[in-house]
Amino acid sequence: MKQGCLLLADSHINILGVIRGLLEPFFETIMMVTDEKSLLEAAEKVQPDLFVVDLSMPVSREINVARRLGKSFPRQEVRHPEHS
Numbered sequence: 787m788k789q790g791c792l793l794l795a796d797s798h799i800n801i802l803g804v805i806r807g808l809l810e811p812f813f814e815t816i817m818m819v820t821d822e823k824s825l826l827e828a829a830e831k832v833q834p835d836l837f838v839v840d841l842s843m844p845v846s847r848e849i850n851v852a853r854r855l856g857k858s859f860p861r862q863e864v865r866h867p868e869h870s
Contacts, residue, residue, distance in 0.1 A: 790835035791815040795825040797843045805838060822851055829855060 792813045802818045
Protein backbone atom coordinates (compact mmCIF):
# COMPACT_ATOMS: atom_id res chain seq x y z
CA MET A 787 0.00 0.00 0.00
CA LYS A 788 1.34 3.44 -0.95
CA GLN A 789 1.55 6.06 1.75
CA GLY A 790 3.13 9.42 2.45
CA CYS A 791 5.14 11.95 0.54
CA LEU A 792 8.79 11.67 -0.49
CA LEU A 793 10.99 14.59 -1.51
CA LEU A 794 14.05 13.67 -3.60
CA ALA A 795 16.88 16.17 -4.12
CA ASP A 796 19.89 15.68 -6.36
CA SER A 797 21.57 17.91 -8.93
CA HIS A 798 21.64 14.97 -11.37
CA ILE A 799 18.21 14.48 -12.95
CA ASN A 800 19.11 10.97 -14.16
CA ILE A 801 19.84 9.85 -10.59
CA LEU A 802 16.51 11.31 -9.44
CA GLY A 803 14.67 9.34 -12.11
CA VAL A 804 16.28 6.07 -11.07
CA ILE A 805 15.58 6.62 -7.37
CA ARG A 806 12.01 7.67 -8.13
CA GLY A 807 11.48 4.51 -10.18
CA LEU A 808 12.69 2.36 -7.30
CA LEU A 809 10.60 4.07 -4.63
CA GLU A 810 7.43 4.91 -6.58
CA PRO A 811 5.57 1.74 -5.52
CA PHE A 812 5.85 2.80 -1.87
CA PHE A 813 4.76 6.47 -1.87
CA GLU A 814 1.58 8.30 -2.81
CA THR A 815 3.54 11.38 -3.85
CA ILE A 816 7.13 11.81 -4.96
CA MET A 817 8.57 15.24 -5.67
CA MET A 818 11.95 15.81 -7.29
CA VAL A 819 14.14 18.92 -7.08
CA THR A 820 17.60 19.66 -8.41
CA ASP A 821 18.86 22.53 -6.26
CA GLU A 822 18.95 23.81 -2.69
CA LYS A 823 16.46 26.65 -3.22
CA SER A 824 13.87 24.31 -4.74
CA LEU A 825 14.49 21.76 -1.97
CA LEU A 826 13.81 24.27 0.79
CA GLU A 827 10.76 25.73 -0.98
CA ALA A 828 9.24 22.30 -1.69
CA ALA A 829 9.96 21.08 1.84
CA GLU A 830 8.18 24.08 3.34
CA LYS A 831 5.20 23.82 0.95
CA VAL A 832 4.69 20.03 0.97
CA GLN A 833 5.97 19.01 4.44
CA PRO A 834 7.15 15.59 3.17
CA ASP A 835 7.28 12.50 5.33
CA LEU A 836 10.74 11.58 4.05
CA PHE A 837 13.66 13.40 2.42
CA VAL A 838 16.31 11.74 0.27
CA VAL A 839 18.96 14.37 -0.36
CA ASP A 840 22.34 14.25 -2.07
CA LEU A 841 24.47 15.98 0.56
CA SER A 842 27.13 16.76 -2.04
CA MET A 843 24.61 18.94 -3.91
CA PRO A 844 25.96 22.50 -4.25
CA VAL A 845 24.57 24.83 -1.59
CA SER A 846 24.43 28.60 -1.50
CA ARG A 847 24.04 29.17 2.22
CA GLU A 848 26.50 28.86 5.04
CA ILE A 849 24.33 26.33 6.88
CA ASN A 850 24.51 22.66 5.91
CA VAL A 851 21.29 21.59 4.15
CA ALA A 852 20.81 18.53 6.38
CA ARG A 853 21.19 20.66 9.50
CA ARG A 854 18.72 23.22 8.16
CA LEU A 855 16.15 20.54 7.29
CA GLY A 856 16.61 19.03 10.74
CA LYS A 857 15.87 22.37 12.40
CA SER A 858 12.93 23.18 10.13
CA PHE A 859 11.39 19.69 10.24
CA PRO A 860 12.13 18.23 13.68
CA ARG A 861 9.63 15.37 13.32
CA GLN A 862 11.77 13.86 10.54
CA GLU A 863 14.99 12.12 11.43
CA VAL A 864 17.94 13.50 9.50
CA ARG A 865 20.89 11.13 9.15
CA HIS A 866 24.13 11.57 7.34
CA PRO A 867 25.27 8.28 5.72
CA GLU A 868 28.69 8.51 7.35
CA HIS A 869 27.07 8.70 10.80
CA SER A 870 24.47 5.94 10.45
